[in-house]
Amino acid sequence: MALSRRVLLGTVATATVLPASRGRAQQEPIRIGVLNDQSGLYRDFGGPTSVLAARMAVEDFGGNVFGRPIEVIDADHQNKADLASAIARGWFDRQGVTAIADLTNSAAALAVQQLARERGKITLLTGPATTKLTNEECSPTGFHWVFDTYSQATGTAKAMLAEGGKTWFLLVADYAFGHQMAHDLRAVISADGGQVVGEVLHPLSTPDFASFLLQAQASKAQVIGLANGGDDTINAIKQAAEFGITRGGQKLAGLVIVISIVHGLGLEIARGLVFTDSFYWDMNEATRAWSKRFFARAGRMPGMVQAGTYSSVMHYLKSMLAAGTTEGAPVAAQMHALPVDDFFAKGRVREDGRLLHDFFLTEVKAPSESTAPWDYCKIRRIIPAQEAAQPLAQSKCALVKL
Numbered sequence: 055m056a057l058s059r060r061v062l063l064g065t066v067a068t069a070t071v072l073p074a075s076r077g078r079a080q081q082e083p084i085r086i087g088v089l090n091d092q093s094g095l096y097r098d099f100g101g102p103t104s105v106l107a108a109r110m111a112v113e114d115f116g117g118n119v120f121g122r123p124i125e126v127i128d129a130d131h132q133n134k135a136d137l138a139s140a141i142a143r144g145w146f147d148r149q150g151v152t153a154i155a156d157l158t159n160s161a162a163a164l165a166v167q168q169l170a171r172e173r174g175k176i177t178l179l180t181g182p183a184t185t186k187l188t189n190e191e192c193s194p195t196g197f198h199w200v201f202d203t204y205s206q207a208t209g210t211a212k213a214m215l216a217e218g219g220k221t222w223f224l225l226v227a228d229y230a231f232g233h234q235m236a237h238d239l240r241a242v243i244s245a246d247g248g249q250v251v252g253e254v255l256h257p258l259s260t261p262d263f264a265s266f267l268l269q270a271q272a273s274k275a276q277v278i279g280l281a282n283g284g285d286d287t288i289n290a291i292k293q294a295a296e297f298g299i300t301r302g303g304q305k306l307a308g309l310v311i312v313i314s315i316v317h318g319l320g321l322e323i324a325r326g327l328v329f330t331d332s333f334y335w336d337m338n339e340a341t342r343a344w345s346k347r348f349f350a351r352a353g354r355m356p357g358m359v360q361a362g363t364y365s366s367v368m369h370y371l372k373s374m375l376a377a378g379t380t381e382g383a384p385v386a387a388q389m390h391a392l393p394v395d396d397f398f399a400k401g402r403v404r405e406d407g408r409l410l411h412d413f414f415l416t417e418v419k420a421p422s423e424s425t426a427p428w429d430y431c432k433i434r435r436i437i438p439a440q441e442a443a444q445p446l447a448q449s450k451c452a453l454v455k456l
Contacts, residue, residue: 108126235281
């Protein structure tokens with residue numbers, strides 16, 4: 055298919071001119087691609103700031119390995135799985151890309167991971183959520199780093215259910231991520247004695263949630279679960295406030311809330327939102343130190359996708375060095391073998407490619423509780439890694455031997 059001028063530029067804009075003699079492979083750059091939504095509803099979720107995080111990891115690693123420079127190239131897949139596949143194919147086959155990071159949008163991630171598996175290339179999945187990436191569609195060279203639909207449903211839904219929110223109405227983004235999130239939500243709600251009393255699918259990137267919210271309001275469900283993300287979540291919450299839904303006693307459960315969403319909403323609207331997160335910039339000295347460096351370059355604080363992209367790229371580079379090669383299979387083996395120990399996570403990669411790490415049940419502060427810019431959240435409790443990850447006993451991954 056014909057790629058847009060923006061995408062074509064994105065694939066080469068950050069690359070330097072290649073050496074005149076292509077025979078001297080030691081001078082060829084090692085390329086890592088960051089492929090995500092840079093112009094649509096997820097542009098602040100990952101987008102250009104995720105590219106920055108990958109570049110910071112390369113810089114901190116030293117910028118080269120095996121005597122070869124490391125480059126980060128990027129492109130906008132525009133939330134289209136076929137476009138994502140076309141870009142990834144060009145990167146793998148013509149530009150020598152060895153790994154692709156972020157991949158926000160589950161449909162795009164599933165398509166690219168399949169292609170990467172066929173070519174023995176690495177996927178560093180920091181933006182997509184569907185658990186299919188480590189279940190039916192798992193890959194020996196695929197790594198799901200930050201969050202998934204199971205972690206988000208388990209943490210947030212269990213908290214809401216424990217506080218009396220037994221009846222739910224689900225607003226579901228109509229594509230792979232939303233469908234899987236709704237599936238995982240229904241399982242958690244049912245297991246904990248709750249009930250889903252209604253559900254509606256909405257188009258991706260819709261500006262108008264009025265009819266969907268009116269159905270949710272009419273259902274009289276105690277909790278309205280937002281199985282969507284990015285600007286869709288922002289728009290749904292803002293319009294729910296306009297309809298007075300929370301003033302009427304119903305609660306909103308945002309299943310994929312990140313700091314850019316809180317920032318977009320403002321504390322007056324977002325106050326009291328409870329959600330599951332895997333990174334908050336103000337948790338400890340290590341998170342604050344890295345986040346301040348990121349802020350100096352991005353003009354905003356990072357969320358879990360940016361922090362996770364840095365972590366996954368750094369772990370990939372360390373594993374490449376340990377493997378002594380850029381080949382996908384031996385590098386993947388080292389990624390499984392080496393522990394992860396950085397400001398983002400302390401954990402290990404499971405055989406299905408899932409990074410096991412703690413999550414946090416988080417609540418947005420009221421304006422009166424915030425003492426500084428970006429002081430938005432408080433941690434209610436730690437969700438241990440084993441609780442946040444889907445049990446291997448439930449796995450559908452062919453790599454898992456029970």
